[in-house]
Amino acid sequence: MAVPAFRTSPSRKRKRRSHHALRRTNLSTCPACGATRHPHRACRECGYVRPGLTLKTSGLG
């Protein structure tokens, strides 16, 4: 198995991990029922996706 030839310096390690922070998820409001939902996803409350397309919801979530 290949192993790194050189030890990663603290500076190089921190620079790499500077991109690892989690971002807040973007939330928008459902135009049909007003609940918060993710963009491009069906609404968990009412199943609304876009005009003319509404999915059935299980009622559990």
Ligand SMILES: [Zn+2]
């Ligand atoms: Zn909705």
